[in-house]
Amino acid sequence: MTVENNAAPTPAAPTDFIRDLVAQHLAEKRYDGIVTRFPPEPNGYLHIGHAKSICLNVGIALENGGRCNLRMDDTNPTKEDVEYVDSIIADVKWLVGGWADAHLAFKSKGATPEIRTINGRTDYYAAPAPAGTGTAVEPFYASDYFDALYACAVELIRRGKAYVCDLSPEDTDAYRGSPDKPGKDSPFRTRGIEESLALFERMKAGEFPNGAHSLRAKIDMASPNVWLRDPLLYRIRHADHHHTGSKWRIYPLYDFAHCLSDYFEGITHSICTLEFVDHRALYDWILESLDLARPLPHQYEFAKLNLGYTIVSKRKLLQLVQEKIVAGWDDPRMPTLSGLRRRGVPAAAVRHFAYNIGITKFDSLTDVAVFEHTIRENLNASAQRRLAVLRPVKIVLTNLAPGEVLECDAVNNPQDAQPSTRKLALTREVFIESDDFAEVPPPKYFRLKPGGEVRLKYACIIKLDEIVKDASGALIELRCTADLTTRAGGPNVDKKVKGTIHWVSASHCIDAEVRLYDRLFTVPEPAAEEDFKTCVNPHSLEVIAAKLETSLREAQAGQPFQFERLGYFTPDAKESQVGKPVFNRTISLKDTWAKPPGAK
């Protein structure tokens, strides 16, 4: 069980053109209630771009007292897998948990659409699981509609609006023409209804090899919209399906399955990304061709997320996984929800980000700094502070006796209304960060330098007396004097020095592995490269052996900490154990000083 952080509320609902439309439709009483859906294909893990869509769809449901169905858009058995189904469920629950759980809808496990008769017409309805009854639930599956979809396809054929075509895939392609040139009618376009019906049934029975026939909508081969040039509705695929097993030998295509799935579920607003704009005419055509009994859903499109220094494409992320450029879909460097979670990014921060970036139809590139800001903002409020030294340099406080232990009170989180404290042990030997010492300090260096003073946070001010090196000139230790009058309760506790640094006692600390993550790509727009893999950041992961204050030994997986002056760190959910923690750096603290001129 990992510690979840959903403390920060998601900010007030934004407004955007889609929410405006929803409000308008509600005012017009176009629908009884608002139903959206999030329809991932289980062919990869969900990423930060999906989070934008989830927050939009679930957010609209939440704001309007409606629901958002989680639906597997699983019409292509050759690319899909239960591993992905499981990860999608876990990631969506994580993202929505503590925020809008009541509006994320599942169906009863094993349920298939109810078949009803409305005004003499056969109708299919896929109901959500009743709330609070404790029945087992699962996501909606487009594949649960295969029977209903088949019936709709038969109905289309009967109405003369679809036909079985025998053209090969290559010929189908050639007949389609190109955007600026009309296509050509298939010779099978005029085939009789009965013949198409019989052929379609034999396709279903598995009598033909892949590609031998297809079911096509009869629309207009000369349409300027290529998606209206008799698009395929069904293809033959002799493949088993992760959810329906070996039952089907034909599978519907996206355009046919999606609009009808929306209809079966009573979706009102079917929100998708811009690349589907051209498909909207087909979406409407299919639904309008069937004389359906209930109000029809409508499709609205928004621009998907593009994030700086990030790849937001399941296909490309899959390549990183398959080629082992990363350790898996949940590698903390991945922009997947699993990766972000493992990295220590709170779900609330992802949600906040999704709300901050807005919803438009402009294809933009969001600065990754916006995301980093929401992560820091969330963690600053929620993360307990601890002291840790990543790259230790030994200090000997010469005026402390060996074995002497001075207790110090350290604040756990200064952002808390009533900050609590914990005890830290100050001993003769301590470690400080190597960055916090400079033998030849640059200008305005506030940290430890020869003859200089610095405060050990929560302890006292120390003065550097002597730098000890070995014969080769390598640093052995720094010998300092501790001014114990500057400790809490001491007469000079208020003495000011420019620098305060973090430290850990050499005898009261633990050794732990810490993984320092940096951005996975070296360029702002890796997707725009000829080959995005050529700009993978070779320094995106550095594993170090750090010295941590002893209380960190008990850190729970998923629990966020701020290592003071360094950044936010979270025990790795897979490899960290209580007693032997392994920390992932979620994100560094903002550093407005260390940046050398001209550096990144």
Added chain:
RNA sequence: UGCUCGAUGGUGUAAUGGUAGCACAAGCGACUCUGACUCGCUUUGUCUAGGUUCGAGUCCUAGUCGGGCAGCCA
């Protein structure tokens, strides 16, 4: 050069015919036992040209530039 969608500071977004605002970023300063946080200040914007209007980022026309579309993927 078919169809389609779009264009507001460096980035992202708001303003629904009436004072161009917010966030991030950047810069300066204050505060500080985290060079963090917080606070204050500052820089920078309506693609172009016409038109409608008392008034246009918003409406109209034309242009420019950019995105998407020709999988038996979704």
